[in-house]
Amino acid sequence: MSAQVIIIGRPNVGKSTLFNRLVGKKLALVDDQGGVTRDRRMGDAFLAGMPFTVIDTAGWEDDDPETLPGRMRKQTEVSVEGADAALFVIDSRAGITPLDEEIARWLRQQDVPVVMVANKAEGKAGDGGIMDAFALGFGDPVPLSAEHGEGVADLFDALWPIIGEKAEGGQDDGDGDAAGEDDEDAPLGPLKLAIVGRPNAGKSTLINQMLGEDRLLTGPEAGITRDSIAVDWQWTNPANGETRDIRLIDTAGMRKKRNVVEKLEKLSVADARRAVDFAEVVVLLLDATQGLEHQDLKIASMVLEEGRALMVAINKWDIAENASSLFNGIREALNEGLAQVRGVPLFAVSARTGKGIDQMLGAAFELRDSWSKRVPTAALNRWFDDALEANPPPAPKGKRIKLRYITQAGTRPPRFVVFGTRLDMLPKSYERYLVNGIRRELGFDAVPVRVVLKSPKNPYNDNKGGGGNYSGSS
Structure with missing residues (x-):
């Protein structure tokens, strides 16, 4: 296991900016206002060739434990447990504040080595804050500009004596999951499962129930989750005892576009959309007390347009009224509202009790298998010939459309190419006939x-009408 380094500090000192700098990507949301980060986020960092896991945390605030800031602080406190080092970040331009001093007192009581980081130290504006940082008792502060990358070498010098040995032992050959992420022929790794839905549907609570711990921040307030948070987990199938790897991805709630006016919420929704792109299977979580709304169908359509495998789960089933009619009503509405993919898997679950979660996860692996399936060419063309014989393509204006053969061009999602002549005249209804036949007869289900x-x-047409290349998708 790689060394773990936690970033800790009060709000708006640049913790997420430093996190993004260390992982080399803009994974964490960053904004001028404080308190953007709420859940702790993990990433693979490399500093001068030294690999380690870095953990971004919420800004430390002195609030009642039952409030949202208080619960955020609890998440930060938990994340220190098991860390190999802590980067205590201050704003060198603002100097040392009473909250910085409170964090320092708490850190001195923990069994973790601390590296003092004086951020925003570009130019001379931070010199005073850097000198004041000595008084916190963590040795020489590391002057740093996370935004501009200044001082990173000094940070390496400070971290190496603490985690260098463990980091060296945790190095691999670089053939990680990300390297083969877009390789269709690569073996299937952990199931990348994203949970999406409207605010307050219970997405974070559902993931916490799966993990068996309060890993993600939850509460009665809508819109708590802002960053898309990925958590690696091993699920044991109770049906056969088999253990499977899953990467769970929690996302921010998606409201109607016209209701999203604040910059930070726009960033959160954009981050959720990127999480869908990264996922293999996406669970659209509904609230049983609210049923299926138009916004849910828009989210589902977005997932399908991105080519992800979709399943729908109705949460809060333990408090649902008229459960049977609710389930059947949602099923009918999905079939009508998602005509492009009929029969999307639908499950009733309870994030509070755990009901239905194992069945949903088992189906998610089966759905990924279908999403990744490749049909042998011979079997594909046998189906194609039978489909043409059962329902020949039309001849608009007496001109015969000829479909010659079909091939599977790719998987994840499955993609097929049909070759023929006059295909620009082929009606959309016939394309849907082919797509539905592929899904129904070749095992691609939903x-x-x-x-x-x-x-x-x-070659004789010279682009003056007729012929030419035509492409379309369904």
């Missing part, structure tokens, strides 16, 4: 299927 139509280019 996963999104892409079909592209290609006609040979006519």
Whole structure:
């Protein structure tokens, strides 16, 4: 296991900016206002060739433990347990504040080595704060500008004596999950499962129930989650005792676009959309007390347009009224509202009691298998010939449309190319016939299927009408 380094400090001192600098990507949301980060976020960091896991945390605030800031602080306190080092970040331009002193007192009581980081130290404006930082009792502060990358070498010098040995032992050959992420022929790794939905549907509570711990911040307030948080987890299937790896991805709630006016919420929704791009299977979580709304269908359509495998779970089932009619009503509404993919898997779950979660996870692995499936060419073309014989393509204006053969161009999602002539005249209804047949007859069930139509280019046509290349997808 790699060395773990936690970043801690009061709000708006640049913790998330430092996190992004260390992981080399803009993973954590950053804004001028304080308190942007709420859940702790982990990332793979490399500092001068030294690998370690870095953990971004919420800003430390002195509030009642039952309030949202108080619960955020509790998350930070828990994250220190097991850390190999802590980066205590202050704002060198603002100098030492009473809250910095409170954090310092708390850190001195913990069994973790502390590196003092004086951020925002570019130029001379931070010199006074850097000198004041000596008084906190953690040795020489490291002057740093997380935004501009200044002082990173000094940070390496401070961290190396603490985690260098463990970091060296944790190095691998670089053939990690990210390297093969876009390789369709690579073996399937951990199931990348994103949970999406409207605010307060219970997404974070559902993940906490799966993990068996309060890993993500939850509460009655809507919109608590801002960053998309990924958590690696091993699930044991109670049906057969098999252990499977899952990367759970929690996302911010997605409201109607017209209701999203604040910059920070826009950033959170954009981050959730990126999480969908990263996922393999996406669970759209509904609130049983509110049923299916138009916004849910818009989120589902977005997931399918991105080519992800979709399943729907109705949360809060333990308090649902008229459960049977509710379930059947949502099923009918999904079939009607998502005509492009009929039969999306639908489950009733309870994030509070754990009901239905194992069945949902088992189905998620089966859905990913369908999403990743490749059909042998011979079997594909046998189906194609049978489909054409059962329902030949039309002949608009007496002109015959000829479909010659089909091939599978890719997986994740499954993509097919149909070759023929006059395909620009093929009705959309016939494309849907082919897509539905592929899904029904070839075992793709409810996963999104892409079909592209290609006609040979006519060398004598010179792009003056007729012929040409045509492509479309369904």
